[in-house]
Amino acid sequence: MTAATHPAAGGAAAGKTDPVLVVEDLEVEFATDSGWLGVLDGVSFAVGRGETVGIVGESGSGKTVTSLAALGLLPPHSSRIPRGSVRLDGVELVGMPRRKLEAIRGDDISMIFQEPMTSLNPAFKVGDQIAEVVRRHRGGSWRSAMARAVEVLSEVGIPNAAQRARSFPHEFSGGMRQRVMIAMAMACQPKVIIADEPTTALDVTIQAQVLDLMRRMSEEHGTAVVFVTHDLGVVADICDRAVVMYAGQVVEQAEVDDLYHRPRHPYTAALMTAMPQLTGRSGRLATIPGRTPAPGSMPPGCRFHPRCAHALDTCRAGDDGAGGRVAIRELDGGRTSRCLRVHELTLEGTE
Numbered sequence: 001m002t003a004a005t006h007p008a009a010g011g012a013a014a015g016k017t018d019p020v021l022v023v024e025d026l027e028v029e030f031a032t033d034s035g036w037l038g039v040l041d042g043v044s045f046a047v048g049r050g051e052t053v054g055i056v057g058e059s060g061s062g063k064t065v066t067s068l069a070a071l072g073l074l075p076p077h078s079s080r081i082p083r084g085s086v087r088l089d090g091v092e093l094v095g096m097p098r099r100k101l102e103a104i105r106g107d108d109i110s111m112i113f114q115e116p117m118t119s120l121n122p123a124f125k126v127g128d129q130i131a132e133v134v135r136r137h138r139g140g141s142w143r144s145a146m147a148r149a150v151e152v153l154s155e156v157g158i159p160n161a162a163q164r165a166r167s168f169p170h171e172f173s174g175g176m177r178q179r180v181m182i183a184m185a186m187a188c189q190p191k192v193i194i195a196d197e198p199t200t201a202l203d204v205t206i207q208a209q210v211l212d213l214m215r216r217m218s219e220e221h222g223t224a225v226v227f228v229t230h231d232l233g234v235v236a237d238i239c240d241r242a243v244v245m246y247a248g249q250v251v252e253q254a255e256v257d258d259l260y261h262r263p264r265h266p267y268t269a270a271l272m273t274a275m276p277q278l279t280g281r282s283g284r285l286a287t288i289p290g291r292t293p294a295p296g297s298m299p300p301g302c303r304f305h306p307r308c309a310h311a312l313d314t315c316r317a318g319d320d321g322a323g324g325r326v327a328i329r330e331l332d333g334g335r336t337s338r339c340l341r342v343h344e345l346t347l348e349g350t351e
């Protein structure tokens, strides 16, 4: 088995054959007092039509920045994308004028946030808010937009949808509000939905219902879902494929079953070891010894080496022998791993 190594953009090809969202070699920098600071480094992944891809990693690994970059929602003055590409159905979003992006957002690609109140306006009835999104993107009469709002509220399981459309956001429970958010995101039947920790604030039963709902909507409408989470249990439950992030890089990608049975990056394996109770939905990430490095003080070579049980001097030296980055290795079965020792190590997964 030989690994093809692509120092720059490796890994984007690991999606399905018909990718609807392709993120390639994405770098993001934020402005700080001491200049531009790199936060994402060569992030690449692809999402196929109807596919649910989980982005998983510890806090600060770059999951939200990746999502925001894909939606063109990074703060315009304090961030920049020095290189890389985000293509939605073949259309490049990086560098697209704001107006044009706003037209695409909500229509072809939409986002579900952790806290619904960040996207719902407390001053307006939920039906009006959804109808407004429909009208903005699809035109038509107010009446038909409202009919669509009621239809989509009913699809996400809001009882008496026609009546509840006239309620304000605060009149819904947390789980129901999250359903309203999903309804709003689905209203124009986007090609891609990015959900950033959409269920973290919910109790376990409601969380399970909301996750099932998202999965069903994706299957019924062929919507691709990017699901951002800390929770390996959720990834196992609802995702087809997983993208594991560490310190601003994608370190492993694989079909979910393959990832859990045989991780090919020590960070993924460490996440699983830290969580032996990986059964069902209770598996939030426990801690791995050591700390995630902060942007601006990344270790040389493999960024995981200070915490890796398998680290050798060559890992600190990186691919170029001088502390440069470790490139992505493409493996059999469309998998990728950013580990120099991927072919020497046999890592333990879960049953």
Ligand SMILES: Nc1ncnc2c1ncn2[C@@H]1O[C@H](COP(=O)(O)OP(=O)(O)OP(=O)(O)O)[C@@H](O)[C@H]1O
Binding pocket: 030, 031, 039, 057, 058, 059, 060, 061, 062, 063, 064, 065, 066, 075, 230, 294, 295
């Ligand atoms: N607006 C910003 N300005 C400067 N740095 C930022 C900004 N937003 C995020 N970062 C930094 O980028 C890195 C990645 O952050 P990000 O929010 O993407 O992490 P995350 O994986 O979503 O974490 P969590 O699981 O806690 O949500 C962090 O080091 C964070 O401090």
Ligand code: SF4
Binding pocket: 265, 266, 267, 302, 303, 304, 305, 306, 308, 309, 310, 311, 312, 315, 326, 338, 339, 340, 341, 342
């Ligand atoms: S490259 Fe070395 S330090 Fe990095 S994950 Fe692989 S074995 Fe560990």
Ligand SMILES: [Mg+2]
Binding pocket: 063, 064, 065, 196
């Ligand atoms: Mg986040």
